[in-house]
Amino acid sequence: MEIHQTETNNKKLLTWFKSSITAKFVITGALTLLLMIPLSLIQDLIKERETRQQDVVSELNDKWGNEILLYGPILKVPYKTYQESVIFNEVTQQTEKKQSTQLKYAYFFPKTLDINADVKTTLKKRNNYETTVFAADIATSGSFEIPDFSSKSIAAEDIVWEKATLEIKTTNLKGLKSEVKLNLNGNTYNFETKANGNSQLDALESSFIALEDLPNTTTRSFDFKLAYNGSKSIRFIPIGKLTNVQMTSDWKHPKHTGSFITQSKRTTENGGFEANWKLLHTNRSFSQQYFRVLPNLNQYAFGTDFIIPLDEYQQSERAAKYGFLVIGLTFLVFFLIQTLSKISIHPFQYLMIGIALIMFYTLLISISEHSSFFKAYLIAGTAVIVMITLYSKSILKNLKFPVLIGTTLTALYSFIFVIIQMENYALLVGSIGLFIILGIVMYVSRKIDWGFDSAQPVVG
Template sequence: MFKHPLLGKLLGIGLVAVLLSLLLARIGFLVDERSARQEEAVRSVQRASAGEQTLIGPLLQRQCTEEWTARDDNGKTRTERRTYAVVAPPSVLEVSSQLTTEARYRGLFKVNGYVTQLTLEVQWRDGVGALAAQAEHPGGRLSCQAPTLMLALGDVRGVRAAQVKTVADTANGSTEWVVRPGTGHEIYTQGWHAVAPATAGPLHLNITLELAGTARLALVPVAEDTRWRLQANWPHPSFGGRFLPVEREITPQGFSARWRVSALASSASTEVRKGQALCASPSPSRYAAPGEEGDAPAPTDNCLDTLTVTFIDPVNPYMLSDRAIKYGLLFIGLTFMAVALAEVLGRERIRRVHPIQYALVGLALTLFFLLLLSLSEHLSFAWAYAVASAACVLLLGLYTGHMLGTSRAGLGFGAGMAGLYGLVYLLLNSEQMALVIGSVGLFLALGAVMWLTRRVDWYSAFTPPGRKDPLSPPVE
């Protein structure tokens, strides 16, 4: 037995806190597991329908072959050959798009899909003349295939309809091109192409495209002047890529955004000519977080520039559950402090609380996070939080009333727990103000503890029964 009962009790409560922290860590692992299953659901939907979409182009291209006669060291001649592609990005690319989101589900998990109607106005000042090939070897003989128009995509399975027309003029009128599968490009293989007619002078095309995808839509600014207008019915966009919109408007009904990028600011046109590959995008469920822009990791210098929008869920139950668990030890610490204060301040009126009772209170607090995780998979996060917190407040209020021996103490404890749950909910939903709210709340809690214990004689509290405090003044 401890000579100092209060010290032994504190050690017992410390052991309980350590065990509860291990239990919180296990619940955190469960949150990670469920989050990983959500990511697998996203990949499953993408495998079964269409994944994230990135548009590269449209581009004019032509496959050419050069043959030349070479002489070896023995004086013999041989014919050598090389095959290469000539690519011409457009001078002006103007894209208008209307996007409608379509939720898809794998079991309990929701995946944000979409269908977008795109209209592309494309111009080449030199037309197919921009594809003029030149021989690199003396006496080289060139032979080139017919020029084609190609549009590369992130996932060609999302193409529902595509149409290419020349813009009508007084001389030639409007001509519709035949769209065929495949791009004919060595690097950008996903997409379609159309054979370009043999025309001279500037080329002005109108392209309409109906495209389905999942979670993310991006455009590579390949033209000398790229403009993109996007309207969608999703109110929670996350803008990323190398260039943010020059204008954006977000309402509860949706958003609209406008980008404009010049070739002076982007190397995409040059990199596309070289065949620079796209970099893999981050998983949207991993990086989804409330906010309008800058949520996804920035691309590296070896990636094509993109204009990107991701359709995120602002209330991701697994992200918010993970953030809530980070406040778990704060929950337990403040609750244990409240019980200890009740013991210290009401010795004559309050029953002594055993460490096992502290453990039961801590288990109830820990069970809240498991309830929150399970309910948030079936209800909105706000309702899940309300139900889980109300159940725990009721349980703790009733148990504490019996534990301390007074219903008034139980009501006060329940009210304090309700206030603590309300504070944590504000922290979870106020990402930008979380630090301010948390620091002010902790300061007020510390101030309340200091004020309530200002007259407590801590030496007498730690003095064993029947022994006089050596530092107390002598009795006259």
């Protein structure tokens, strides 16, 4: 009798489980969470491929030329300092004073500094990976005023003018494609590489400046040109009392960065940009001259990053972040159709649909490595939508619901594509879209009875 009662209760429990909306919803939710495991593996795959891309890009950039940080010229003038020491003379048994002379260096920045940078960009590819590199022609001109040694009480006779030089600080010496020559007061001075010591920047130093070219009695003008192969960015440090920088390029996606904003910028006819910076010495918190040690001024750099705003891996990663939303909403559509139409859908069929949705991301990554992201997204999305629509036709036994599912998936994938293309308005558009989707789901599900129906088991 007890065995028969147990079997009866089990049958009632199974009947309730098959017909209960709540039970079906729980199973659908559990399958959605289960599919997060392969989705997380897909996200790991995207990161792995992106890391590989970054390694290849770094190798390409290193061979072509890395980022550029440039400032100079700097007038470097040695001066004498004296130090007295007391020594004991063992012969006379008396102490004696001895004076030693040491050379220290004073550094003076230009009075005016005008920089004109013309940058031409090129896409470099290796296998499935690409990076942006550029060739930059940088023309610099300006003037030096008479150095002021009075603030340190340095006597005129202690200034070693005949050993004064000029220095240019820069990165990416490998990318330099021209000899470094500077015209000062009508005469040309060559530069040689100098050991950078602990500095992050390399130094180029000129030969000794002729006395007649020095700004020791009057202002002297200078100009020089540099040609670089570089990548990633170009930045400058505003060491002039008045610094003017103009940069033009054919790159369509500039990102102006650093401690100072552009004075003006505009888009050129070829889709590139023209940007201008104008800075006074009062706009920054460092001096026009330094004695003994030249500080690290990298924090004051400004310029432009030449970046690809969203490459295929970044876009694929952003698309995968919406994977939970796609799977959850697709299952929700099937669940609502199943509930409202009383058509039975087996958990295995939900699983097949979920795996098809996961396959979208593997198709997207693999195709985008050989084509544009848009084409990859279109091909992968179309393939998955057609597959799920045809599969749902065999499940739902009519044409109306499969068309609804195909239309819903098309709208959902289109919505996600729009979001991942945006940068500034992605959160706003995504929030509005999700709010509308929530409203539609609430409206469609408003008449569903979530309580236990008549088939619920009675144990006793």
